[in-house]
Amino acid sequence: MNNYQDEFTNMQEPYENNVGQAFLEPEFTGESPQACFPEPADTNSALTDGQQRSPESLVTFNAHGGTLPPGTHNPRWVWNGTAIGTLPIPIRPGFEFVGWWNGNTQIHANTVIWHNITIIASWWTAASITNGHLMHQRVVQQPQSLGHNVGNGDRAFANIDRITVHHSVSTSHTPSIQEVNNWWAGNALYHFLIRGDGSIWQLRPIGARLRTTLSTNANDRSIHIAFAGTFSTATLPTLAARNSFSTLCRAILGHAQLPNITLITHAVGHGDWEPNICPGFSTAQFRSWI
Numbered sequence: 001m002n003n004y005q006d007e008f009t010n011m012q013e014p015y016e017n018n019v020g021q022a023f024l025e026p027e028f029t030g031e032s033p034q035a036c037f038p039e040p041a042d043t044n045s046a047l048t049d050g051q052q053r054s055p056e057s058l059v060t061f062n063a064h065g066g067t068l069p070p071g072t073h074n075p076r077w078v079w080n081g082t083a084i085g086t087l088p089i090p091i092r093p094g095f096e097f098v099g100w101w102n103g104n105t106q107i108h109a110n111t112v113i114w115h116n117i118t119i120i121a122s123w124w125t126a127a128s129i130t131n132g133h134l135m136h137q138r139v140v141q142q143p144q145s146l147g148h149n150v151g152n153g154d155r156a157f158a159n160i161d162r163i164t165v166h167h168s169v170s171t172s173h174t175p176s177i178q179e180v181n182n183w184w185a186g187n188a189l190y191h192f193l194i195r196g197d198g199s200i201w202q203l204r205p206i207g208a209r210l211r212t213t214l215s216t217n218a219n220d221r222s223i224h225i226a227f228a229g230t231f232s233t234a235t236l237p238t239l240a241a242r243n244s245f246s247t248l249c250r251a252i253l254g255h256a257q258l259p260n261i262t263l264i265t266h267a268v269g270h271g272d273w274e275p276n277i278c279p280g281f282s283t284a285q286f287r288s289w290i
């Protein structure tokens with residue numbers, strides 16, 4: 001019954017490579033009659049294995065450094081050939097939960113179970129700020145291609161207390177770095193650009209006071225985030241872009257090095273500072289995405 005060891009050995013972490021966590025082999029007490037049948041080596045085919053060897057299977061949750069919600073049954077019995085059902089959402093301070101996985105397969109509530117499996121929580125690490133750049137798995141640094149991007153910038157992080165949201169008013173939702181450079185001759189007017197495919201580009205260090213159309217005061221206080229594209233209340237950013245916006249805002253709002261920017265209400269639109277339709281949709285709307 002040591003095939004669980006193989007499962008752990010073969011497991012690939014999709015987002016996190018160096019977590020320093022040892023996986024604990026789940027302990028089976030021998031109470032379950034089917035705990036000892038061999039698991040197929042290929043976990044993908046195992047998930048759709050139609051051979052019913054036992055009426056129920058055990059699903060073991062490995063929170064991978066996190067904590068399961070109180071009252072979670074672990075392991076969970078599931079009738080073979082039925083969906084696993086609603087999955088628990090574990091908590092891990094400083095990390096963002098990004099789903100349950102079995103090898104390379106993400107497990108959802110509607111995943112059908114045919115045999116015993118262990119599913120493992122995947123986490124994104126909390127962001128850190130290095131040399132003015134937000135270090136997070138979801139944020140791609142684009143500093144070299146754009147001017148004025150070295151160092152932390154020219155303002156203290158303690159002065160930052162607002163996220164100011166824009167749209168780039170470009171036709172493309174997924175502009176290339178070359179296109180982005182051409183927008184302002186390399187002097188980016190946003191700290192972060194969120195593209196339609198959900199990618200997040202950091203264009204300038206957080207500490208950089210940017211030369212936007214806003215008043216000096218607003219610029220001193222703001223981290224500028226732009227959705228790439230042209231939007232209105234009828235034409236919103238893609239779901240992927242909105243989800244990335246949420247991830248980015250939560251990384252900023254929860255960041256220890258940015259102590260004065262902590263609340264969803266600290267996210268405002270360009271149009272909240274001065275008369276302007278930017279970012280095209282309402283402040284209440286984008287706050288609901290965070």
Ligand SMILES: [Zn+2]
Pocket residue numbers: 165166167270278279
């Ligand atoms: Zn704007």
